[in-house]
Every structure is written in C-alpha cells, then in structure tokens.
Amino acid sequence: xxxxxxxxxxxxxxxxxxxxxxxxxxxxxxxxxxxxxxxxxxxxxxxxxxxxxxxxxxxxxxxxxxxxxxxxxxxxxxxxxxxxxxxxxxxxxxxxxxxxxxxxxxxxxxxxxxxxxxxxxxxxxxxxxxxxxxxxxxxxxxxxxx
Numbered sequence: 535x536x537x538x539x540x541x542x543x544x545x546x547x548x549x550x551x552x553x554x555x556x557x558x559x560x561x562x563x564x565x566x567x568x569x570x571x572x573x574x575x576x577x578x579x580x581x582x583x584x585x586x587x588x589x590x591x592x593x594x595x596x597x598x599x600x601x602x603x604x605x606x607x608x609x610x611x612x613x614x615x616x617x618x619x620x621x622x623x624x625x626x627x628x629x630x631x632x633x634x635x636x637x638x639x640x641x642x643x644x645x646x647x648x649x650x651x652x653x654x655x656x657x658x659x660x661x662x663x664x665x666x667x668x669x670x671x672x673x674x675x676x677x678x679x680x
Contacts, residue, residue, distance in 0.1 A: 567583040569583060608679065611635075
C-alpha cells in the first residue's frame with residue numbers, strides 16, 4: 535500500500551466497497567486518518583494526521599505530484615496551483631500552503647533517503663525510490679519565499 539498514492543487507494547477501496555457490498559470497508563475508508571499516537575479522549579479521536587501535517591492528504595497528493603513528477607520548486611508550484619485552485623483559494627492562501635509544504639518538506643526530506651524493499655507500481659508515489667536523485671538536505675527557502 536505504501537507504493538500507491540493515497541487518493542488512488544481511497545478511490546479503489548470505495549469502488550470495492552460499493553461493488554462487493556462491503557459497508558465495513560467503506561467505513562474504514564471514510565474514517566479520519568490518524569496514527570493513533572494519542573489515546574482516545576472520551577471515545578473520540580484527539581489527533582488526526584491531517585491536523586498534524588497542516589494539510590489534507592488530497593493536497594499532499596497534489597503537492598507530491600507537482601514536486602516529484604513535474605519537478606516544481608516553490609515558485610512554479612505556486613503558479614500551477616494558482617491556475618488549478620482559481621476561485622477555491624486566494625493567492626495569499628495558496629502562497630501560505632506552498633510555503634508550509636516546502637518548509638515541512640525541507641525539514642523532513644532527509645528521512646526519505648533510507649530505502650526499504652518495495653514495489654513501485656506508478657511513476658508518482660509518496661514513497662521515494664532508488665532512482666530519485668533530488669537533493670535531500672535543503673537550506674532556507676527564503677529566496678523563493680520572498
């Protein structure tokens with residue numbers, strides 16, 4: 535499952551749940567994603583992955599494709615998202631989202647360089663692979679953000 539985008543996996547599981555009448559599978563897919571690192575607070579999830587990341591998995595999939603497949607940096611990602619999210623977010627909101635993504639990406643990219651055995655089924659995956667030659671240590675993004 536690590537080698538497929540979360541959006542593709544979610545769409546496939548929803549298809550399978552409907553096609554094979556598996557309501558429990560649909561409930562799992564529609565549940566809020568969480569690493570369950572904090573205990574439940576009165577039978578309620580206290581923490582979700584998306585809140586911790588500061589972005590949704592759908593947004594993360596878009597950023598990942600723009601970064602890895604389209605090889606976008608902060609400026610080119612911003613301009614592509616301006617066209618993609620026209621009327622959904624303002625330019626300043628898109629700017630804040632891109633800055634947040636690249637700040638998080640720069641802080642955590644080095645963690646992706648350790649490889650575990652995996653099968654990669656598509657060109658884009660949230661998992662890195664041995665053919666990914668992007669740099670993994672990043673300086674400040676101040677030049678791109680200013």
